[in-house]
Amino acid sequence: MPIEQISSTSSYLLANGERKETSGKEGFLSMLRQFNAENAQGYAEGKGRTSGSPNLSVNWWPERFETGTEYSAKKLGLSVDDMKAKFANIIERAEAEGGFSDPKTFLKSLSSEDRDFLRIVQGHADPVSDKALEAFTEEAALNFILPPGAQGDWDGDGLYQIGRADTFRFPSNHTPQHVKDAWEDLTKDMSNGEKMLAEGRFLISVLSVNIDSGKTQVNWPGDEGWSNPYSNPAYDYREHALGRLEWNEHIKGQLPEGQYQRDKEFWTNFIEALDRHQPSEQLA
Template structure:
């Protein structure tokens, strides 16, 4: 399902209408200012002093590497990564909080999307193949909003989660991730588990990419689920989730998105 023709730097018709301030802009401008925001966000969510110090240490070189990568003609992020020194690969590893050293064998395992996103600011990676996950190196991460989220939905989501703790934001994202996973659980006619389809495998679907997907309906379905199973969850969970989905639904309506 990889879309190798999509680069992290060119503008496509699908995303050309996104606001220039979007963190998912195809063209990365003001990398230094963007990295400052990466550091600020890390501090706000309570990242360790050690992690924040690594960001400060690597800021200048990371920005240089991202700018160098964007000037390739043609762009080939895998080749670019393989030409980097050990020290420069460590800069990328530390900025993106990767566990393992980026050796050539790891680069060979990466999708084009994963290689491209190593050379983008953290949390601005592009889900180029639109499978719902964003490849970073050899790993896949789920984040919302992502580069394919309609602007109106992203606006409603950000308004809903404004002021929420990092933990609560992650729990809210978890509802979307669970919907993505459940859409890829195959069962037989008796409802018994048959298989789970992974990204890139036959049968895998990204429901959020469907032309008829409705975030309003998704929120309404979750509210109905909460009412049906409220006695099987804690009162705190029920109240928190109900408050979140009601707010998100209202903000979607105000943004006039379905």
């Protein structure tokens, strides 16, 4: 599945043209070291692979990101295992050649064949030329050499920049662990399609804070006014869910048949999952 389709509502967030850098290189490297330097280097050390196999571990290719692997492998003329093994080889090169510290330079060093391989795996349509790479942010370049499932929102703007695409994911690598645990609990029996729809519900908050109704102006990714409400470490996800329930009641009469009940059940179940996974110190 193309990376742009990870969220059913992510098409609202795809930015065309030049995208502004959202953080300086030193800031980017600081965030990278804080979260993913160990994980990224773990690929080359064998920590990211299954025992006795050159393929990336399922921990790095979780089920929700497996949907497009067969399509990509077929397009490449490879088996899924061979595709993952080739990706692992590129990651090993990245670790050995400083690709995690300077991903744009590393991408420029790759052959056109390897760039095209990454392009297909990441679901991008356009060739990855040197000129195209110049338009990548540092986050976009790093995510381009990481497999789906190991990518991150490194600058904290609420979006995953992967090559030229911006997409929304929930939970992100910044989401508190107890919220991630509640999400896993909530979605464990959902299909991939149902999970994508559930994920898109959290996009509403991002869109709403970036719309200036007084000026009928919308801030888009890369704009100076773009804001990510989830970047606040103290963001109250339970309060968010309660607010969605309240809004659902407010517009009950305007909703299509069945939607009111579906939304009510979703947010109620999310609140219950949050309560089950709330850290003990916050319950005191």
